[in-house]
Amino acid sequence: MVFEDVGESGSVVVLRPGNVSLLRPAEQLVDDMLAGWAGQQSSRLLASRTIHRREAQMHDFTRNPKAIEFGRYGVCNVRWGKATRGSQPRRRAVLTVFDWTRPVLEEYITDVLPRFELADAAVLWPTERQGRIRLAHIDDRFADWRDELGLDPVLHPHCVRHSYVTHLIEDGFDPLFVQQQVGHRWGSTTALYTGVSGDYRNRVLRHALDEAFTSPPDEGSEQP
Numbered sequence: 001m002v003f004e005d006v007g008e009s010g011s012v013v014v015l016r017p018g019n020v021s022l023l024r025p026a027e028q029l030v031d032d033m034l035a036g037w038a039g040q041q042s043s044r045l046l047a048s049r050t051i052h053r054r055e056a057q058m059h060d061f062t063r064n065p066k067a068i069e070f071g072r073y074g075v076c077n078v079r080w081g082k083a084t085r086g087s088q089p090r091r092r093a094v095l096t097v098f099d100w101t102r103p104v105l106e107e108y109i110t111d112v113l114p115r116f117e118l119a120d121a122a123v124l125w126p127t128e129r130q131g132r133i134r135l136a137h138i139d140d141r142f143a144d145w146r147d148e149l150g151l152d153p154v155l156h157p158h159c160v161r162h163s164y165v166t167h168l169i170e171d172g173f174d175p176l177f178v179q180q181q182v183g184h185r186w187g188s189t190t191a192l193y194t195g196v197s198g199d200y201r202n203r204v205l206r207h208a209l210d211e212a213f214t215s216p217p218d219e220g221s222e223q224p
Contacts, residue, residue, distance in 0.1 A: 070096045165193040
């Protein structure tokens with residue numbers, strides 16, 4: 001989002017993806033920016049974790065001593081994971097794996113969140129009215145972005161979990177690790193979430209063939 005000018009009427013020209021310009025009242029724009037940025041970042045993080053949006057708190061993030069590059073955002077402790085019927089919510093720790101996670105969270109928590117002047121400083125995804133972002137809001141924003149990009153209208157926010165699983169598998173993470181990240185009880189469930197590309201399958205095939213049919217060099221031969 002780029003701001004081009006603020007006119008005498010108190011309006012701002014907003015340049016959006018696709019070179020679509022909108023003229024919005026400045027005060028309304030600020031409110032939309034704050035609420036929209038919170039929704040955008042929660043949606044990005046939903047793609048990389050399973051955060052229960054209504055219950056996420058600042059203290060749900062902790063450090064991972066084995067991945068210090070993520071700082072205080074190395075682990076997201078999910079307290080309200082999906083459970084079987086009649087059972088208590090399942091808790092689990094989701095490890096940060098994407099390098100963009102830390103800068104996105106730091107920017108949001110440092111530069112955007114203080115603008116809300118919250119009474120409850122622990123709230124992570126607030127609205128401009130001090131409440132928590134509703135699930136319907138995330139659904140609506142996702143639908144807006146999907147339609148603007150001309151994507152299939154059947155896509156919905158839950159699809160980002162499928163995307164997350166697929167990216168981890170294609171990036172070489174162990175299937176058991178992926179299963180634990182998304183909180184699946186059975187590996188077969190995680191397999192249903194995986195939709196790898198043809199390019200990935202060909203890379204796996206090429207690697208397997210090279211491993212199986214490439215002879216190791218002789219001990220006495222010179223290494224290239």
